[in-house]
Amino acid sequence: MYSKISQEQEVILKKLLNQKNAISFARIVLLAASVYFLYLMLYRKQEVFGWVALVFIVLFILVVTVYLKLQSKVAYHKTLKQINTNELAFLSGTYQFTDGLAYQNPQHAFSYDLDLFGSHSIFQFINRTGTFLGEEALAESLQQIPTADYILQKQEAIKELAPNLTFRQHFQTLSHLADTAKEDDLAIKKWSESSIQTPPKSNQILAIAFPVLLFLSVLGWIFNLHAVFPKLVFLFFTLNLIAMGSFSRFIMKEIGKSDKISNALMQYSKMLQAFENQSFQSKHLQLLQNQLKFKQNTAFEIVTQLANHFEKLNTIANLFVFIAFNGLFQYHFWVYKKLQNWKNNHQKQLWEYMKILGEVEALNSLANFAYNNSDYQYPNISSDQIAFENLGHPLIPKDKRVRNSIDFHKKRFVILTGSNMSGKSTFLRTIGINLVLSYCGAPIDAQQASVYPLPLWVSMRLTDSLSDSESFFFAEVKRLKQIVTEAEKQPIFVLLDEILKGTNSNDKQSGTIGVIEKLHQMNVLGMIATHDLEVCETTNKYPETMENKCFEVEIIANELHFDYLLKNGICQNKNATFIMKKMEII
Known part of the structure; x- marks a missing residue:
């Protein structure tokens, strides 16, 4: 459809530009004629030439009015053509839409950790706004936790707007x-x-x-x-x-x-x-x-x-x-x-x-x-369930995308293990981004899904703050404190990736277990990714509400093979030493 519209606009533009050139030439002729007859009136002192000049001046003004309207039409159809050209480029994998980097906020509960803004972000992937007001509204929508009723209303609105390409592109x-x-x-x-x-x-x-x-x-x-x-x-x-x-x-x-x-x-x-x-x-x-x-x-x-x-x-x-x-x-x-x-x-x-x-x-x-993404599904808005069947990350190319299923209804907290590069962080972001899209009322890449609007808190990509003289460890602890404080007020959903990286292994292990048990006591839903296999033993204390999931890696013919498929249980294979040996570091 984008290609068809783009071709139609090309034909329209060609006609309009021809008309514009003709009108532009007419302007010059009429102006020259006006000046010429004014000259004759002054030179020959005959009033009739003045009236003729007046006629040409009136015609010139009318032609200028037509020219300005044509100019507006040309600008409109050029813009409409460019919109469809951009969509064709986007579908082929190239897009240069505004990335919303200005909305990046490290203090936000989840937007910074999920990379919602910036180059190749979900904001840039979705954004088709033309004004600052639209851009700001979209950024705000991606960072809100609305009510279930509001999500359903937005789903209904998006379902109605999506096929109405004529209105949408006119408005855009x-x-x-x-x-x-x-x-x-x-x-x-x-x-x-x-x-x-x-x-x-x-x-x-x-x-x-x-x-x-x-x-x-x-x-x-x-x-x-x-x-x-x-x-x-x-x-x-x-x-x-x-x-x-x-x-x-x-x-x-x-x-x-x-x-x-x-x-x-x-x-x-x-x-x-x-x-x-x-x-x-x-x-x-x-x-x-x-x-x-x-x-x-x-x-x-x-x-x-x-x-x-x-x-x-x-x-x-x-x-x-x-x-x-x-x-x-x-x-x-x-x-x-x-x-x-x-x-x-x-x-x-x-x-x-x-x-x-x-x-x-x-x-x-x-x-x-x-x-x-007409193959995406709108999640069912539930009162107590978050579950995804065959869930994929919308920013990963479809031919490389691996889909996994996860259900937080019975086992509300998951400890995720896996070797390096096995897909743990990507899966956490897959869940987070699809929750964000669900809250916006948008469809998601899943065979089916159920969600309800729990506040989302993520800790994945904290950094040292030199300006605040703040260590990486202290930044992590502050974020965990925020999460615990919020969980004390209301039910929340958390995604934690290898927490307490800024301390030694014993502290990290005991601290991670302590955080998991604290969150479990407050009925928090979510997932934590870790390399500490001992942490996984925590599920033995709470078998009815906690479980272990993992991503495995195989070494075949001296090469690493990742299938990125989520499995039950604890990761059994490690690859850090193998990778360093292969790269001749050790």
Whole structure:
């Protein structure tokens, strides 16, 4: 489908570019003709050439309007084509989507340890957002532990969005055309939270009095009532400009609060229109649509009004517009008044609308993930069970992916052993990432699965903190303390990989056993990977709730062979000495 859409867009673009080139040439011809006939009027002093020049000027303005619309269409279809080209590249194994590295947080309960953000992360794998708001909403979605009901609502929404490629790509195209960075969206937020300065009443009196007096003076001049009226016209025209010059400081302050706001808001209004006009059956999407209604107006209408106000205010920098419009009726004062009225009526809604757009973008990205992986299954949302059948890691190429099953219902805590490179850490991350995707409402690579939204805590990739003068061991202990503290408050799910690496073997062994027994007493679910086979004996104390699983390795013809298949019991084979001998280290 991506290839088909890309080819269709190529054909459309070719036609549009031909039209654009023709219109561009027409602009030049019409402009040249206008100048030529103006010259003839001045040179030959014949009024008819002036009228002909006026006709060409009007035609030039109309052609420029058509040209600008064509330019917008070209930008739209170029972006849509690029979206499909990117998806084709992604499916072939190459993708350059934003990696979300800015959201990496070593203090988070699981995102840092599971590598949710950064190069070749799950965020980069899923992300199809075009704005900072969408990117932030997706990042937040990947780090939340929602309620079971909310997960089901999101599942329903993603199921509905996934096959609706036309709407999804239209919405995605508009988001990319918005072209907003973090500072642009935050400027909108800052503006929406700021108070608008109310100008002195004297400004409004002058904005009414001077234009009225100018109008009356023009009438007196037209009807030749007195010789003073032409001078009065000039006087009041000048006074209008002086009054606006004095008032312009209010406008410049308002514009200065939000750079690029007009273009961004115009694109956001189009996104709102696209979402509002779409018919949805899922409860979550309908709820989002309902939040965009305000009295008799839609969010699209409200935000479009604001974008138009800002666009008009921005023309204050145009010298011709400033003199002509403000000299006649103090145009920008009245635009500012409309902006003031808008802010008084809708200020509270603006940022809420923006956040809803971000959430739709995040859902759109997850729906795209579902569409690209139509063989994935949506997990059953349970009240007390976490189990996966034939579970795979979505970031491992499908031809190299090994799937395993695990059930935490009866045996709620698993001690995992295995030799080096046998797949322990990968399996921990496989469970963690698929839990994260399940909580987002997305499908996962499993034959079937059941989950319920337990808070997830992971300890896998802690590092020394030189800036805090903190050792690796102390960083581990702090994380374990966080996990124990959280487990005392509520049930949690943990994934621990070779804990207490920063201490000696005896301390490590006794400490690991102590942590396992402590977590077991607090009814924690999860898995711990370890090389200490003695730790596995802990399961003998709790055979009904704990079990041992392992990954084995074989040495065949002096080569290591990993099958990455999860087995029952304790790992029997070791490979560290073999690897070092093979690499002639020992």
